[in-house]
Amino acid sequence: MRLSSSVFASFCLLIELLGIALFLRGFFPVPVKSSLSSKSKLSDLPAEPLAGNSPNSTKVPPPLFKRVVIILIDALREDFIFGPNGKRFMPYTRHIVERGSSHSFIAKARPPTVTMPRIKALTTGSIPGFIDVVMNLNSPAVLEDNVIWQAKNSGKRIIFYGDDTWVRLFPKHFMEYDGTTSFFVSDYTEVDNNVTRHLDSTLKRDDWDVLILHYLGLDHIGHISGPHSSLIGPKLLEMDDVIKKIHASLISREAEGTLPNLMVLCSDHGMSETGSHGGSSEPEISTPLILISPLFQRKVGLEQPAMVEQVDLAPTLALALALPISQNSVGRLIPAVFEEASLREQLRFLHMNGHQLSSLLRDSNPNFHKEDGYEQFRMAEKTHGNWMKLYMDGNTSEVLGNMGKKLLKQYLEALQAMSAALSKQLGKYDMYSMIVGMSLILQVLVLLVLAMPEALSRAACVDVPVASAFLSLPFYLLCLLGSSIHVLVCTSAEASCYFCSLPWLLAFTAILFSSALLCSLVAMAARYVPIPGSPQPKTSSDWTLSELDILLLTGTVGHTLSLGASSFVEEEHQTWYFLLNTLCLAVFQDVCRKYFRERRRPGDDEEDDPLLPSIAEEDASQATFSPAAELGVSVGSEKWLALSTPILTLACCRLLRSLNQTGVQWAHLPDLSHWLNSGDHKVVLSLLAALSLLLIFLLVQRRCSLVSKIALALGLLGVYSYRAAVGNVLFPWQHSGRSISKGTGEARFVYIFILGILFTGVKDLLRSQVMSSAVEGRRLKSRGLWEVYSGVVLLVALLFRAHNLPTLACCLLIQTLMAQFIWKKLHYDAAQTTIMHYWFGQAFFYFQGNSNNIATVDISVGFVGLESYVEAPAVFLTAFSTYAGPLLWACHLVCYLSSERDRAALSLGHGSYCFALLRSVPAVFYVVLVTALRYHLFIWSVFSPKLLYEAMHTLVTAAVCLFFTFMDQDRT
């Protein structure tokens, strides 16, 4: 099958999008959420089941405990207490575990074993979905139902000391708090002293109900020197002292006639053998959970602690304090805690837990009827009703007791089954879907790379041997293999895979397609294997790389590799600015060489210069159309303009760089945009915005038709009045008392002109297709394209904030100058120009203030010109304005390449192919990388948001490539 380069490129990108979508679906499983958005209330509690009569009571059993002290020791591993070292370093705790009135468990944490999601798990009882955490990075407060909120809501007074993550997660929940930042990992004494210093006074007081302490020192020691370091022992002894102090104080204040107190010793995650955490190794996920209360029976010796889930703590605490269980909790109560309650109460607790789990199951799983647990719970509920009836009748026989015991067991089994069914859907990577998606995009990438010589050839056509692949034997074998693997995985795996839940027909089509792709790949690769005996095709001997090519190649490869380091992902803008600067210097050197040959010292960056291509003479003859003439400057000054272009570009880039400070490490530094937006400098901002708009008009109007020119001018005026209406900038004749409106009218006024310009452009493009004269047609087409481009520019001008308008103006200025004096004059080929456009696009993505963090996406853009939130336009506008930089450069690339007189079609094909390749290489590399790093400490905070950005960027690029393809269609 012969495809032109642009069709081939769009085709590849579309397949890649499918692959990435499948990968993302596997990487971010859909979270389990209750359908109710509110929080559980006491009044929502189910009635105690009772057969026959009307439900008897909706009363909650009374609380078991008066006060609760939760001691969370970060990174406390289970063997620090239960292991052989426990006796040495934590003697008091060990004594309580062995002889005291306590219950000890090993609580399993779910990966990723990182503090913040684990605190969420402990308090909400749910396992946060991956996508949740990524999406909530900008608002870290827990909005979900949780124990802390429930406790506060029921009037409990909570005190917190320790890691300030809690303070951020639960703002305004604590009566009193002192947060310690965990930023300085090297400090392991101050962080804990900061917590302990409050203890004495707090324990003496009576005005609190819940005390939460989060000790960080142990985690920091782990990070510094690992779990076997000499620092661990003293730290554990210190913790043991704290536990002793609290326990002693609680016991001494235990009064007759009141409820007993509860002390919970737990940890958010363990510590691996190297001292870090985040992964899913056994020492990382095993944490101790010790509940201490005089209510419990005294132990008589060390028993092997039972296994529970970390999420079980939340419902247990909730029920023990007579609070409703949080809605999204997947935990089940720990029965040992309730042993001392009456049988009726125990059954009531189990029923409440079961009811909550079953309603969550009903909300999250469409096939909830088929779940064993759900059925079991229904049965148990019925039995419970019968039991209650007997109980109410005053039956006290042994039969009733035995029946109750049986019922208890039945409930526990149902809870376990339901909890397991729920947590199966959560917090787990769907590896099968991920691998299928990844293999698809890997194949596409290999296809793109293999097709490079053909796609960049003079024909700009790629021959994909699909037909022969469909008829070959390996294809059928691969299909068979793929299908059998699919059936095997889907029938055996206990995890629910997304790819398995797809209709079988669709899945098999995908397998069929994938096998065909693989066969074609092999066939294509075989073309490059020299056949012995046949004459060697001439390759690579005439492929000489100039320095610019080397720079472009190393830059692309280097950037791709840099994505492996979390810091480079956070500070990706630095990479792009750096590469762009080097590019400008290299271009500057090229320009110098062209105009000065031997008369001036070339740029200092490269030490050996290749011979000047002897094209300077051709220029003179070719100059039927001089860029200098078009801009209205004399030919003599053209040289100086060309020389100053890279310098001006460098200066612009330096200015823009200090306009918006992004990234992580230096994001807090003051930048120009803060200064401009500070209110005192409104006049400067207004002037700057007006100047930028003027410059935008001057730069864009020169190739538009008269109608579009007028529309553009009015549109830009509308943009200014919109900004003035919103209150960003000042009107010169504005009255001081003017109220600030939403500017809907002004924005809609601009939208009309945008649509008008786009319409004119599309009309011109269509007319150029039916034009008889080729020259006239091309002229019309180029004008139409430019009008589409100006429509895009106008939309960007409307959406960008006032302080970002200079970014747009600089972007247009650089595009104009570069196109006139550099790309055309220096005869860079389509591939080189495309790579440069791509780099500029990337740099402008960051110049406009974006970063690889979700928090920098400007959502307010979605409301421009809209009265209220309407999803489709809001999403489109937000995506458009976020990717404005890359889009503008891509649009300019289309305009520029199709304006090349003799080889427009060829250039467009080459350009779109390069664009697809440039996007695929980092995207595919990044997907593979994220799969490898899925247990990395920063997978949520750094790598996952970037993954979403990469996917979105691929989508945008695919759209651009489709546009390329349409423009490329009329070649004959």
Add this chain to the structure above:
Amino acid sequence: MWDVEIRGMASAHAIIAASIFMATIMPAVLVEKFSVYGTHLVWLYSVAGSVAVVNIAVFWLLGISPPTKKNTLSYKLSKLFRSCVYFLLSCLFFHTVVVLYGAPLLESALETFSLAVLLSTFTTLRCLCILGPNVQAWIRVFSRDGAMSVWDTSLQITTGCSVVGAWLGAFPIPLDWDRPWQVWPISCSLGTTIGFLTGLLTAPLWIRWHRKQLTYKLK
């Protein structure tokens, strides 16, 4: 003749490289609390100064500099003056380039300028020593196939290596390792120095290796 020239160059390079090491060690003995990271600027000036002095001395003694037509004092003085101006201009040029690359404009301007001085010492000063304040000669040397002696080739290599070293030295700055050498401009000046040392080492080897291909036009 080849071997003699290469050997001469190798020994000159060895002396310059030794001066860098001496400039690192000597202040450690003389200055209190000296460390490459802690008192970075002291180290930087000491290296720049010693390299400058050794360069001038070596090339004076070897007589590599182009023969002067006029031997009058006033001519020599004007040459010296021009050299100083060129050196200063090159410092400003490097400073500008570094600022364009993203160095802060106002704060730590001294550090940035020190880096520019270091870069100029490793590149421009050597050009001044070997070629004199003669822009035409510089352009000739730095265009391809423009080298006319082993010294020109060595100049090409060391200059390129220093600049590339500085360029590569910028990469660790964004990493969040919080190491002392990530502070601006330590990694860049270290990169420059290491690049320069590499250049000094590779230049004789490279010339020896490629002596078949190198055909210098006779002066």
